[in-house]
Amino acid sequence: MKVGLFIPCYVEQFYPKAAIATLELLEKAGVEVAYPLKQTCCGQPMANSGYEVFGQGASDLFRENFAEFDYVVCPSGSCTLHAKEHILSNKEGEPKLYELCEFMTDVLQVKELKSRFPYKVGLHASCHGLRGLGLARPSELMVPDFNKPLHLLEMVEDIDLVHLARKDECCGFGGTFAVFEEAISVQMGKDRIQDHQEQGVAVITGADMSCLMHLEGLLRRDKSPIKVMHIAEILNGQEPDK
Amino acid sequence: MKAAPTHAAAAAEFLKDSERSHWHDETLWHVRSKRDVSAQKIPEWEQLRTLASQIKDHVLSNLDNLLLQFEKKAQANGIEVLWAKDAQEHNEHVLRILEENQVKQLVKSKSILTEECGLNHFLEDKGYDVVDTDLGERIIQFNKQVPSHIVMPAIHLKKKEIGDIFHEHLGTDAGADDPKYLTEAARQHLRQKFIQAHAAITGVNFGIAETGGFVVCTNEGNADMGTHLADIHIACMGIEKLIPRAADLGVYLRLLARSATGQSITNYTSHFHRPRKGKKMYLILVDNGRTKQLGREDFRNSLKCIRCGACMNTCPIYRRSSGFSYNSTVPGPIGSILSPGMDLNKHSTLPFASTLCGSCSDVCPVKINIHEQLYKWRQVITKEGPPQVSKRWAMRFGGQVMSKPRLFELMGKMARKSLSISPRGFVYNSFNAWGKHRELPEVPKETFKDWYRKNRNHDK
């Protein structure tokens, strides 16, 4: 099994710890992982802004970079979904694209993790992973309950997972929405944080660093003690920043 | 011509009153939660959604024949059927009916279609006193507003404000805001209107092709009070409201009220097939852009909408910005995919008023892929909508950077460098919408690529 690691552009630049944790998690599971150095971005920012056409170059590059792999794994539900819908068409001979959590639960079928995280944690369900990839049962759908990221977090020793009042409400990031609809975006983020705050969390985690970046921006401006961490960091047993 | 305000600007304005925005959000979230509880009780909920969607697929692919079948049966039952290609023709039909029958007073029950056609204004200009009889609609009619929600038209108003409106128009006690008291006042006031009315206008929830009848759903009973007392019944129906068989109502009625408010069914579900003896019943079939939308493959499914409003109740943007921020007869997610088809320039910001979270598509009882259509409208708007020079330039530039790995690394390095050395005031300026209320991420010592080259890439 040859696995190519796709790290979203902003994670590569600003959140290397999430990327390192992803790589280490996969390596610990015995997977042979390579990270093609010529990768940039999936083109989602352009496409979601209505300029799919300007994301074409990034898409072509993506296809080229990962052509040789059986699987492509990415620690972001949103980027994975975009690439799945617009770059790779799931044809025979093309690599199969997975978000990190679903790769661990569905392909690797991880049963245990050797990590400990003795903190109160709130799981933010990022929308594209949740509804687009089906990482968990969205609260709207009347189907049997499941939750892949939660399932993985529950394997972590001493973790204290809280229940949120609105378990899968959007945080308001939404890519360029965060800038073009700034007022609503900020209010949605604040409301999300408040839900976590009311449960007394120390850390907000999730499978999409972009949502967490948005929430972190609000938390840090507020000088809140709450930290954000990518789910890979917790699954990999890293400590929160002091 | 003054440009329509963008959704973002209108939303920011609404959010200035954060207490009201929070209240609006909580109120609608409560409705969404009731919907969840109600849907949960139906084991075959998801199957019903699929069926409802498939039945509408058939309807849209066979609409001409079904309309003809519908018309023939309706006419045979004594209903006069009229066709209107646009809002103007619809309004003129109504006016002609009123004139021919010498109608002086008329009552109206809720119809989003007549809102879309601007019927009230049209008739008022001709000297008619149109009385909206749905309580929420009567409130906003007094307040000279349009509905902010298609199911709960006055959801943006607080009871205190409604108390003030009623005090002014109905003479209720100053400061009285008990909903029971206010509702009773409206009841007494509207009873007189019902008794006096010569004509009643209603919308249509479903038209039944095989029987030529139509169904109207209310909780208040106002559509029935109006139509059964007046001599003339005028029903206004969008051509997409057809269903093939009466039995299909079994599917839709189980979904509609549950999706809308969490009720198992509206308290009144009325099936009209013939006028009362000696009375008249008219049915106006309206296109007003629907056939155009039918021809847009990517957006055709929006015509499946049964106007339950669930997508509004679940939408985190609608809940916090209220219906008026959309500046569109149908607001919220469904409005954001219907309205650009009516007027692309006026509604060009609506498809961007979404994070594409997808909750709208998942609550939709007829499974309209709303968030996917929002994405697709964005692609259309950047090509055919009003030009957005700087955004376009930024996206083109971004696209170029992302397609060249070395340029990407260079740009990243420059950005990271300038962020780490620039003074705060330089970074957090008025052009930085991100930074108005949010910190930018801290710049790490090295990127993942730097780390990877050092720690893993020994062999290359």
Added chain:
Amino acid sequence: MTSKESILAAIQANKPDLLPLPEQPEFPYDNNLTEQFRQSLALNGGEAREAKSFNDVTDYLETHFRNSQMIVSLSEKVSGNFDVNMADDPRELEHVELAILEGEWGVAENAAIWLPEEKLHHRALPFIAQHLIVLLKKDRLLGNMHEVYTRINVEGPGYGVFIAGPSKTADIEQSLVIGAHGPRSMTVFLMD
């Protein structure tokens, strides 16, 4: 070209290839019908009572509507005090205090009761009355809407309505108020 012709022509030009109409579904309903009906009606703001005989109904009327001036009953077994045939125009029903009707079918899942035109005399009657009582035989209870639509002829009477509770509104701050325009109460007697 008439508007009708131009609309039809536009549809023909724009519609997709024919997609199949799905079969009518059958979803079996397992709950206890009487109990479920009672619960559903309560949620809609109405009240269901079980009656062994029509005496139970008249007893109820004696307690609750003894002094009512205008009671219209369309049930042969329960008498009112106003003959609906006296009213040519439905507006004359303006002051009806109570209407007593016989339902044709009841649906347990949502408490909807099918009332075709011939059971109403005036279409306006169940709306204009201040209070509504519906008598329904228990063996006319069905599970869900699919079942009831296989048994009724919606076209036949010219008008028919499912009534599932009293007239209500929540248009003021989502506060439920019973008695918007029509009946302020609805009581259903489930008859043995």
